[in-house]
Amino acid sequence: MPDRLNNVMTWVKVCHLTDILPLGARTIPARKGEIAVFRCGDDSVFAVLNRCPHKQGPLSEGIVHGHRVACPLHSWVIDLETGEAVAPDIGCTPKIPTKVEDGVVFLGVDDA
Amino acid sequence: MVPLMLPTSRERLVVVGNGMAGMRTVEELLKLDHARYKITVFGAEPHPNYDRIMLSSVLAGEKQVDDIVINPRAWYDDNGIVLRADDPVVAIDAKARTVTSRSGLTVSYDRLLIATGSRPIVPPIPGLNLPGVCAFRDIADVDTMISAAETYKRAVVIGGGLLGLEAAWGLKRRGMEVAVVHLMPTLMERQLDEAAGKLLQRDLTERGIAFFTDGQTEEVTGTDRVTGIKLADGREAPADLVVVAIGIRPDIALARAAGLEVNRGIVVGDNLATSDPDIFAVGECAEHRGAVVGLVAPIWDMAKVCAHRLAGGEDMIYAAQATATRLKITGIDVYSAGQLAAGEDEDEIVLRDARRRAYRKLVLRDGKVVGTVLYGDVTDGAWYFDLIRRKTDISDIADRMILGQSATTGGNGPAEVDIASMPDDMQICGCNGVCKGTIVDTIKAKGLDNYDAVKAHTKASASCGSCAPLVRQLLAATLGIEVSASPIPTACKCTDHTHEDVRAQIVKQKLKTQDAVRKAMAWKTVDGCASCRPALNFYLLCAWPGEYQDDSRSRFINERAHANIQKDGTYSVIPRMWGGTATAGELAAIANVARKYDVKEIKITGGQRLGIYGIKKPDLPAVWSELTDAGLVSGHAYAKGLRTVKTCVGLEWCRFGTQDSTSLGKQLERLTWGNWTPHKFKMGVSGCPRNCAEASIKDFGVVCVESGFDLLVGGNGGIELRGTDKLCHVATEAEVLEYCAAFMQLYREEARYLDRTAPWIERVGIAYVRSRIVDDAAGRKALHAKFLHAQSFLQDDPWAQRANQGIDATEFKPLAALV
Numbered sequence: 001m002p003d004r005l006n007n008v009m010t011w012v013k014v015c016h017l018t019d020i021l022p023l024g025a026r027t028i029p030a031r032k033g034e035i036a037v038f039r040c041g042d043d044s045v046f047a048v049l050n051r052c053p054h055k056q057g058p059l060s061e062g063i064v065h066g067h068r069v070a071c072p073l074h075s076w077v078i079d080l081e082t083g084e085a086v087a088p089d090i091g092c093t094p095k096i097p098t099k100v101e102d103g104v105v106f107l108g109v110d111d112a
Numbered sequence: 113m114v115p116l117m118l119p120t121s122r123e124r125l126v127v128v129g130n131g132m133a134g135m136r137t138v139e140e141l142l143k144l145d146h147a148r149y150k151i152t153v154f155g156a157e158p159h160p161n162y163d164r165i166m167l168s169s170v171l172a173g174e175k176q177v178d179d180i181v182i183n184p185r186a187w188y189d190d191n192g193i194v195l196r197a198d199d200p201v202v203a204i205d206a207k208a209r210t211v212t213s214r215s216g217l218t219v220s221y222d223r224l225l226i227a228t229g230s231r232p233i234v235p236p237i238p239g240l241n242l243p244g245v246c247a248f249r250d251i252a253d254v255d256t257m258i259s260a261a262e263t264y265k266r267a268v269v270i271g272g273g274l275l276g277l278e279a280a281w282g283l284k285r286r287g288m289e290v291a292v293v294h295l296m297p298t299l300m301e302r303q304l305d306e307a308a309g310k311l312l313q314r315d316l317t318e319r320g321i322a323f324f325t326d327g328q329t330e331e332v333t334g335t336d337r338v339t340g341i342k343l344a345d346g347r348e349a350p351a352d353l354v355v356v357a358i359g360i361r362p363d364i365a366l367a368r369a370a371g372l373e374v375n376r377g378i379v380v381g382d383n384l385a386t387s388d389p390d391i392f393a394v395g396e397c398a399e400h401r402g403a404v405v406g407l408v409a410p411i412w413d414m415a416k417v418c419a420h421r422l423a424g425g426e427d428m429i430y431a432a433q434a435t436a437t438r439l440k441i442t443g444i445d446v447y448s449a450g451q452l453a454a455g456e457d458e459d460e461i462v463l464r465d466a467r468r469r470a471y472r473k474l475v476l477r478d479g480k481v482v483g484t485v486l487y488g489d490v491t492d493g494a495w496y497f498d499l500i501r502r503k504t505d506i507s508d509i510a511d512r513m514i515l516g517q518s519a520t521t522g523g524n525g526p527a528e529v530d531i532a533s534m535p536d537d538m539q540i541c542g543c544n545g546v547c548k549g550t551i552v553d554t555i556k557a558k559g560l561d562n563y564d565a566v567k568a569h570t571k572a573s574a575s576c577g578s579c580a581p582l583v584r585q586l587l588a589a590t591l592g593i594e595v596s597a598s599p600i601p602t603a604c605k606c607t608d609h610t611h612e613d614v615r616a617q618i619v620k621q622k623l624k625t626q627d628a629v630r631k632a633m634a635w636k637t638v639d640g641c642a643s644c645r646p647a648l649n650f651y652l653l654c655a656w657p658g659e660y661q662d663d664s665r666s667r668f669i670n671e672r673a674h675a676n677i678q679k680d681g682t683y684s685v686i687p688r689m690w691g692g693t694a695t696a697g698e699l700a701a702i703a704n705v706a707r708k709y710d711v712k713e714i715k716i717t718g719g720q721r722l723g724i725y726g727i728k729k730p731d732l733p734a735v736w737s738e739l740t741d742a743g744l745v746s747g748h749a750y751a752k753g754l755r756t757v758k759t760c761v762g763l764e765w766c767r768f769g770t771q772d773s774t775s776l777g778k779q780l781e782r783l784t785w786g787n788w789t790p791h792k793f794k795m796g797v798s799g800c801p802r803n804c805a806e807a808s809i810k811d812f813g814v815v816c817v818e819s820g821f822d823l824l825v826g827g828n829g830g831i832e833l834r835g836t837d838k839l840c841h842v843a844t845e846a847e848v849l850e851y852c853a854a855f856m857q858l859y860r861e862e863a864r865y866l867d868r869t870a871p872w873i874e875r876v877g878i879a880y881v882r883s884r885i886v887d888d889a890a891g892r893k894a895l896h897a898k899f900l901h902a903q904s905f906l907q908d909d910p911w912a913q914r915a916n917q918g919i920d921a922t923e924f925k926p927l928a929a930l931v
């Protein structure tokens with residue numbers, strides 16, 4: 001993540017890709033709040049804070065489609081690539097960097 | 113002293129009234145000449161400029177105040193406009209060319225624009241100053257109504273015109289009991305003819321609004337707060353809130369005091385100048401050629417002309433046009449324009465369709481349309497309105513045109529609007545005066561590809577929103593996307609196919625997976641969306657029982673977790689209590705779970721059973737395990753499937769009971785639990801026509817009588833109240849079970865996903881359902897058999913599967929914590 005150049009980030013292994021069902025999500029408790037890790041239909045993996053910008057709905061429980069998830073509480077759609085709500089709604093949930101190597105999912109964690 | 117000729121010296125424009133007319137004029141002016149004036153706006157309300165029309169939607173809970181702001185404060189800043197909100201002008205000195213505001217500020221002007229709008233008419237009756245009485249004009253009124261609806265129960269609206277009915281509907285939506293008092297025999301008599309007014313009254317009565325027509329209010333009663341109203345003929349109605357909506361009167365007090373010529377409104381010429389050439393007036397406060405206005409469409413025309421004049425132009429003049437009216441009550445479509453009834457030299461054509469509750473009327477004179485009234489299906493309103501405004505000669509099509517544009521010009525049915533054949537200058541958005549050509553050109557010029565962008569750039573459908581479907585169609589047509597203009601909705605935006613198409617092709621082409629459907633039917637997305645995936649999952653499950661593998665990731669969280677998600681992210685657990693009964697052991701198990709997991713609340717639900725609230729997701733399997741051990745199964749309180757079967761005590765205990773309704777209810781529940789349906793499905797069985805189990809608002813209801821059982825279908829006690837239709841009478845319990853299963857199967861196979869039985873039956877008609885279930889015995893038995901076949905796969909308790917068999921285990925387990 002280029003905007004994190006000032007901080008040191010480490011990659012932390014969290015699970016195997018297969019621990020998450022396709023079009024599914026898992027949650028991870030973390031210091032800054034629960035994180036939701038999504039596996040999309042094309043096996044790309046995204047992570048965001050598990051909190052909808054609308055009223056804190058747990059995004060991990062939403063329906064995943066494309067690179068998006070529909071919040072389970074009032075159906076806002078969040079773009080997982082950016083963490084932004086899809087128009088006409090406005091809001092953003094923090095994104096956490098992810099990578100998948102040899103079927104293992106890593107999250108980028110700040111050392112700050 | 114500052115020298116007089118500053119290089120920046122601009123003319124000063126002062127605007128009185130920060131409402132729709134005033135700010136639209138300023139917007140138009142800025143477009144023409146951004147630099148000419150230094151603008152100061154005075155507003156009596158403490159808000160930025162907002163869309164007054166949408167107050168109805170705010171009251172009905174469909175929009176928030178923030179959603180209806182047209183120009184936020186930043187807009188004033190960005191355009192160098194000084195806004196003095198909450199500071200009304202109290203005097204105009206036309207000689208000195210100054211205005212003075214309540215706060216004492218005096219500002220000079222070179223040009224003055226008066227746009228003070230109207231004030232609600234207050235009738236001369238006692239009691240109107242009591243707390244709990246308000247009008248329906250501004251945000252403050254809406255706030256009064258919303259807070260009254262939170263604390264109080266009963267509302268009376270005085271006035272059965274457009275505004276009064278929208279107020280009544282909004283208050284009803286907010287849970288109040290609402291009565292409308294109207295002076296005339298029929299509603300909205302200024303916009304609707306008698307027939308349409310009566311239809312409207314019937315539909316609103318069915319939605320639970322009471323009416324006192326021919327009612328003249330004599331007094332509003334109460335001492336510390338309103339308690340009710342009294343009518344001249346002696347009728348009375350109790351009320352905790354009284355809304356007065358009997359009309360509006362142009363607000364001309366300031367202008368009159370300033371010596372301007374006034375009549376009903378402030379008199380303006382075709383150039384919108386008042387009797388003082390430097391003072392202009394626009395909007396509801398203005399009177400042009402003897403007429404005042406009360407709708408935004410003519411106001412937008414005034415704004416254009418006035419801005420042109422303020423910018424120094426001299427050729428545009430304002431000419432009044434015919435206006436059209438639409439009532440903004442969700443689900444009730446009423447449209448009228450021009451003349452409502454035929455006079456001496458005129459003809460009327462009327463079309464009634466009682467089953468679809470549709471009505472339309474055209475008034476013709478000399479081979480031209482001069483008026484129309486539409487009820488129920490208003491898709492052709494824009495077309496008729498266009499013919500009226502253009503004074504088109506329609507002699508050739510007069511005999512067919514009542515059927516609508518497509519039937520007349522050769523489309524495939526009365527409901528279609530032919531976008532392609534519309535002329536470019538045909539007005540699409542009446543509120544904002546936007547024509548087809550403008551929309552199409554803007555879409556092309558700016559490369560717009562979505563509805564919101566079109567709305568933002570053209571303002572089409574940005575006011576009352578009723579032309580939104582047309583705007584969407586135009587967008588699709590311009591982009592060259594194939595859209596069926598038919599009102600049958602597509603399954604979702606990922607496809608152009610209707611639900612019916614999709615269901616038919618699944619069977620015909622033997623499509624057995626979601627991917628297969630999406631591929632065969634040219635879906636626009638790879639894995640669908642949150643709307644179509646659950647629908648496809650259900651359609652496949654219904655078409656291929658036992659074969660199709662249910663896809664948990666295509667289910668909404670409640671159905672995936674087999675519990676209802678709550679606002680705080682915890683879940684509720686509601687076990688089945690057959691027919692509303694319980695054993696001591698079952699109650700003990702619920703009590704134990706509640707203690708052990710420290711649940712926040714146990715509640716008797718509206719469905720005659722116990723709900724356990726506030727369980728954390730990871731605890732769900734353990735909770736279920738304990739309940740399962742006591743023999744309890746999922747109550748499917750979260751499912752688009754069988755919910756509850758409410759029963760009354762019936763023959764066993766009740767002195768009026770005619771049959772054993774409790775036992776019959778339990779049998780029905782045992783027969784149908786676990787079933788998935790297009791939307792939730794509820795039943796009720798009452799032991800006699802006193803109907804204590806409310807069978808007549810259920811999807812399937814049974815009312816026991818001495819000779820057997822009356823079967824009722826298509827009721828709904830939810831958002832839109834609908835009483836059941838009677839399906840038939842049967843003699844034995846076995847028949848009740850067979851008819852119920854057959855009915856449920858028909859609903860499963862033919863309704864659109866997310867249609868309750870009520871809207872489905874509204875669409876297909878009870879006669880059709882009877883023809884399949886009652887008249888066709890062989891067909892009924894076949895449906896019954898199919899239902900039982902499906903049940904053989906579905907009646908497997910999902911809680912037991914997850915508690916004890918490890919199904920979907922990852923669903924309930926978080927990953928290990930990050931260190």
Ligand code: SRM
Binds near residue numbers: 717720810868
């Ligand atoms: C628990 C219960 C309220 C209660 O505390 O009593 C309830 C709770 C909910 N109802 Fe209800 N309804 C409950 C009885 C009703 C009833 C009364 C009845 O069934 O006799 C109705 C009106 C009757 C009807 O459906 O015709 C009712 C009409 C609705 C509607 C409107 C449905 C409609 O067709 O208009 C919704 C919205 C929906 O389903 O889309 C709804 C939706 C909901 C949801 C599921 C909202 C949601 O999607 O999360 C609520 C879950 C609350 C939660 O946090 O768990 N609930 N709901 C009742 C459960 C009964 C049960 O034991 O299963």
Ligand SMILES: Cc1cc2nc3c(=O)[nH]c(=O)nc-3n(C[C@H](O)[C@H](O)[C@H](O)COP(=O)(O)OP(=O)(O)OC[C@H]3O[C@@H](n4cnc5c(N)ncnc54)[C@H](O)[C@@H]3O)c2cc1C
Binds near residue numbers: 157166
């Ligand atoms: C609930 C509701 C629903 C409606 N629905 C529709 C609809 O569906 N379609 C439609 O076409 N029309 C509808 N209308 C009518 C439409 O809103 C009005 O025609 C339009 O707002 C009139 O614009 P205006 O600028 O003349 O008046 P307003 O919008 O009322 O603006 C006048 C402003 O001037 C202010 N003012 C008054 N005196 C002073 C003063 N001395 N100093 C400073 N400010 C002052 C007022 O406070 C007000 O804010 C609806 C109206 C209401 C109330």
Ligand code: SF4
């Ligand atoms: S339980 Fe039903 S009525 Fe109550 S708030 Fe929830 S949805 Fe509305």
Ligand code: FES
Binds near residue numbers: 052053056071072076
């Ligand atoms: S909390 Fe996510 S949409 Fe409301």
